[in-house]
Each structure stands twice: as C-alpha cells, then as structure tokens.
Amino acid sequence: MALSYLRSSSSRSANLLKPLSSGLSLRSPISTDTTPITVETSVPFTSHRCDAPSRSVETNPKELLTFFRDMALMRRMEIAADSLYKAKLIRGFCHLYDGQEAFAVGMEAAITKKDCIITAYRDHCTFMGRGGTLLEVFAELMGRQAGCSKGKGGSMHFYKKDSNFYGGHGIVGAQVPLGCGLAFAQKYSKDETVTFAMYGDGAANQGQLFEALNISALWDLPAILVCENNHYGMGTAEWRAAKSPAYYKRGDYVPGLKVDGMDALAVKQACKFAKEHALKSGPIILEMDTYRYHGHSMSDPGSTYRTRDEISGVRQERDPIERIRKLILSHDLASEKELKDIEKEVRKEVDDAITRAKESPMPEPSKLFTNVYAKGLGVESFGADRKEVRATLP
C-alpha cells in the first residue's frame, strides 16, 4: 500500500519555510488551534445496505495533535505492560492493543461521554480513551488497591461507570448482548445516546451476537456493533474461522460499513455516521480493518500463525501513529522535535504512573468479601479452612 495518498488542501511549499518557522517558534503550542483542515481517508468506505459517508474528514490541528498524544500514550502504556508482564508483576492474562489504537481515539472524537462503550478483554486503551488514568490502569493490572476495579477485576475487567465505559469482559461475545441491553436502556430512557458494542473477528462467529442483533433490529435499538477485525482470532486466521469474512455484511438485514481501522480520521468519520444512523434507524455494524502487533495475549508469541514480515510490513505501511505523524508534519502543525518531545513526555508519564502504581498496596484480606452483594446481608462467608476464618459479608 502506497504511503503518499494524503492529499491535503494546504500548500506543500511550506517545506521551504519549515526551518525558518521552527526557529522562530511561530506556531502556537499544541492544543489550541482549531482551524479546520480537511483530509481524505486513505481507503474508501465499503458499505452494505447503506450509503457510505464521504471520504473527506474535517479535523483541526488540536484534534490531530490530541490524537497523536493519546495514541503515543496508549502505545507506550501497552509496551510498558509488556515489560511488566515479563517481570511477573502482571499475572494471568494480558491482552495488548498496540496497533489498534486508532480505533480507540477515533471513536472518542466522534462521540460524547454519555454514549456507552462496551468491549471485550482487550480493553486497556479503550478505558484510557474514556478518561481512565494511567495509575488506575497499572494498579489494576498489578492487582493493587488503586486500580479501577480495586484490584479485584484484573486486565479483563476495567470499568468506568461515570464515563459510561461498561468493560471489560472475559467471555468472548458475551458483551454483545450486554451492549444491546445498554442500547435498550438508552432507548427506554430516551437519552438520544448510542452504545458501541465492540467485539473481535473471533467473536463474530458467536450465536449470541446474531441473537442480540436480531432483537436490536426488531426493537430499533441505538446499538452500533463494531467488529475490530485484526484478522486473527487468537491463533486462527479469519479465513479459517469464518466462511464469510466480510463481517460488515454478516448482519444481513442490518446495514454495515467497512472502515480502515488504522486511520483515526476514517474511524472518526465512520463513528459519527454510525451514531447518526443508529439514532434514526436502528443498529448498524462497523467493521474496522485493523491489526495487532503483539500476539493474542502475552502467552502468545504472535509469530507462529503469521510471519514476522507481515507484522513489520503492516508496521511500516499502516501504523496509525506514523500516519498521524506524517499528517501533522505535512500540514506543519508541529515539528519533528516537538513530536519527539511529546513522545518523551508520554514515556515519562507512563514510568511515573508505574512507580506510583507499584507503591499502591495490595487489597486488604477483608476486601475479599466486599462487593459480593450490593447491600449488606449479614451473610457469613467461610475462609479457606472452613473452621476459623469467617467474615460477614458487608
């Protein structure tokens, strides 16, 4: 895939002026400029039973730089989680999202915090997009009290109720009926908000997904089902698992849209379109063509079912952060040095968060029995030896 498909409306002659302007630091600092810029998406949208949105996306320097910073943060966070896992500070399952960050930031740009998001277990970056802090992420991954689920959930159970992030689910596909339930509640309360229920290409073969889609279409629920197609369901390639890998078409009577999931602006456009559609005419399926650099989880090297060339090829040609970086540089919104500074700053932020998370204590033993039930029942619960250790459920 060729790199140079960006056609910007601003002049390219700014190249000559670059050294001058960087020296003079005439450009405004990062996050205040909102003059609109129009960018064409890299790949056209393919649609099923609906009219595809236009390829021209409105954006502005502030947004692009926010994208860059957020994606760099997410990338660094995932790589740091990788090293923490190898240092045995994170145990169990750890599913990393690097490579797919464009979707998390693009979606957030198109919606509000009142819209609901629910996803599967690859949820660290989605949580960050919803306003989660690095401390909460690392503390939860390491099982500490400062974690978003107080250390009791783990990597697969991140939730943030105040910004309508509903998790974080371990069982493949089970979050989709939950997501349609969220959409039902939104329709019931007449909120004019939508739900994004995310799942992967592996989960796309789950029956409950189609059941939930049927009910959503019948009841006209504002549910947007997003298939993050990274082409591998754990170790099985999509063509080996699905007879029809065109996941956006699998809704049959439900409209679908296929989007380049590595292009944050295309994602933003698609999500805006989907939100309008869902509020008007019911569910829609979005398929995000994306890719994960790591294996399925930390226990999977990721190279037994795909070649290293493939991975590095995608990294060179389609990496979301590089795309935004080139966009920023070509539009002269920041210099290379400034972008590198952002990355350094982000790295430092992640390291600080890890240090603070390490300082957070493990949960108290008494916390084992909290939050089993919603209100105190006074019920007694037994400890491991069944004779002495007893607690009354608070």
Add this chain to the structure above:
Amino acid sequence: MSLKFFAHFLFIFQVYISVFLLIIHLQFHFFEIAFLFYFFAGAKPMAAIFQGVGAAATLSSSPSNSFDSNNSVFSPLTSFSVRRGASFAVVRSDGILNLNPKGRRAQQLISNAVATKADSAASSSSSKPGHELLLFEALQEGLEEEMDRDPRVCVMGEDVGHYGGSYKVTKGLAEKFGDLRVLDTPIAENSFTGMGIGAAMTGLRPVVEGMNMGFLLLAFNQISNNCGMLHYTSGGQFTIPIVIRGPGGVGRQLGAEHSQRLESYFQSIPGIQMVACSTPYNAKGLMKAAIRSENPVILFEHVLLYNLKERIPDEDYICNLEEAEMVRPGEHVTILTYSRMRYHVMQAAKTLVNKGYDPEVIDIRSLKPFDLYTIGNSVKKTHRVLIVEECMRTGGIGASLTAAITENFNDYLDAPIMCLSSQDVPTPYAGTLEEVTVVQPAQIVTAVEQLCQ
C-alpha cells in the same frame, strides 16, 4: 353444600367442647385435643388450629398460611381459622423468632378457640379480610404494583406481552404498560438475558422471564459471569438489580428436559440471591422484594403451584428475601422444605400428627443464602432434621443445606441429617415412573419415623 355448613357447625361445636374440657383439665394434653378434633371434623381444621396457634404465638415473624388449596371445599373453613391473625404485618424479619414453650401455646389455644373470626391477639383487628386469588394472579399483582410504583421496571421474556404469558403471570400488563415495558423477545435466552443484565447495569430494573427454568441453561454464562460477578469485578461500580424468574420443577409428565430443577445448578454462583415461592402470599411478597432488591435475584416458581388459591391481604406487603417461613411449629423433628415439596410435607404432617409425632415444618424460601438463623433455632429445639426437596440427590440444595447445618449445628443434632431428594435420573415421561422420581408423602412419614426412633 349443606355438608360444608354442617362441618362448620360441628367444628364450632367441638371447639367449644374442647374449651370446656381444657378448663376442667389443669394439664394441657395436646394429643387428647388432637384426637377430639380429628375424630369430629377431620384433620384439616385441626391443622388449621395448630397453625393458627403457631401463628398467633409467633407474632413478629412470618405468617403460616399454607393449606392444601386443592381441597376447595374447606377453603371457607381455612379463612375461618385464626392463622391470619399474624398475617398482616409487613414481614421484615428483625431476626426474632418466638418459639414458645407448650404452656404459652396452650393459653393461646384457649383464646383462639373462643374467637370466631380473625379477631385474635395483636395486629389483626385493624385489617380487612383481604382478597382471594390464585398464585399466578398473586405474582401478576406483585409485578403490576411494582411496575406502577417504579417506571424503571420492565419485563422481558418469550410471549409475555401480547400473549399474556405462558402461565398468565404477565396477563394484561402489555395492554396497560405498552410494548416498551413489556417486551416480547424472540427465542434467544442467552442474548435477552444478557440484554436484561446490560440494561440493569445502567439502572433499569428488568424482570426476565424464562418460559421454563430449564431454558435458562442457555443463558448460564450470562447469569453466572455477568449477572453474578459484575458487581464484584467492577469493584462495586455496577449493581445488577435484575430479577430472573420462571417456573421449574417436575410437572405432570412434561418430560425430562422440561422438568429441571435449576436451583442446584445456580446455587454456587457468587453474587446472586435465590428464592423459591410456594404460596400466593409469599409469591407476591417475594416478587415485590426481588424487584426492589439491588442484588440480582432468581425467583423459582413451580409449574404445579400456579393454581393454588389463597386469601392475601389487600395492603402493600413484601416478604423478606433472606428469611425462612415457619409453616408449622413442632417439637420432635425439623422438616426443611421449599416449593412444591412443602405440600407433600404438610400432607405427611397430617399423618404424622395422627401417629403422635409433632413435626416442625419450615419452608426455607431463601435458597441462597440459607436462613441459618431460623433453621438453627429449630435444630436447637428439636435436634433432628429431615430435608425434603425436589432437587436431585447429587449436588442439590439439600446437599448444601446438610453441609451447612452439620458445620454449624453439629453439636445440637441427635441423629444424622436425613435428606429426601428426587432420584438422580432424568424425569421419565410415564406417570408411574415420574411419581417415583419425586419424594412422596409416604416416604416422608417413614423417614420421620426412622429419624425419631
């Protein structure tokens, strides 16, 4: 009909006779009175008196209100009984259970025997007689009242809306509340249970109906992982105030797949509460309490109990979700049961009383968590326990209850706990075989006799 009135008259007459005898005899002999009652008017009113006595004695706790409502000839007689004296309090247990010694019960018997209507001690005098209905109507009333009270309550299930519910529990609700609050779902238990749970996460209070509890096996993942565990794994951020209800249990030759008892499969799931209703009174009370509860509650109804008739109070009341119900206080043996087996136990109790035993019957109602307080007090009194349940022998509610009682009250037991459960077989279609699968009253009688040796 004249026979009924004659029975009424005879009943009142021999009540007065018994009072006279009591006044003469300084010592209260329970079984003499029992003999008199039984001889003149049959076991049923005697049961009524005993229960009435028990109820009047235990004023602050749950009412005893079980009768074989199959026998409708006697139903006016049952309303006659004084058991309703205790049945108008809002049954929120404060944990106080009055288990009175014999003497005090004797005094209560005298006062109750003289009373003609329900004007016995304490709280009954201000209450109206109430209204009579069938169990499914009681469930419907409870559901309707809660839907009126809280706009967030909605019902989801197969055929609950336009059809009115396969057991008529949701009849009339769709016309009253509309399609958005009473939702007909396609046959997709896994997903609509999941949708109910998702809606509950945002604050709605859905009531999910499984047309038969056995179908909820398809939704086991949603119930176990998302319903039970989300409050915990989210660190307390989300509550799931959902009610999952439906009929289960062995019916009349419904076949193996439609006669399942899911309480044994669900009982290990942390984070849920399970209750089983058995009478119209507790059906309505438990339904309302389940809807108002912040925890996910699974309400087990029974296919064969939907047509039980009973008189329930007019006023608003709920039953405590975690409390067991004292059906019949006694001295010799504690019989723990729930749902349909309650009626088999009460039938066996009649025979047992004739044979001279005094069983204490408790309807445990709360299957998760067990009301070990009530059960424990009973065990401490009688020292013998018999559990009668409809679950399978292996891994059923009885098995857990046996373990719980043995762990906590081992010192108070004079004999090993006996547990009568259904056979570990798929329920056969043939009627004779199906009868043998579940526990029958004769087996209960034999078990008590064995236990009390």
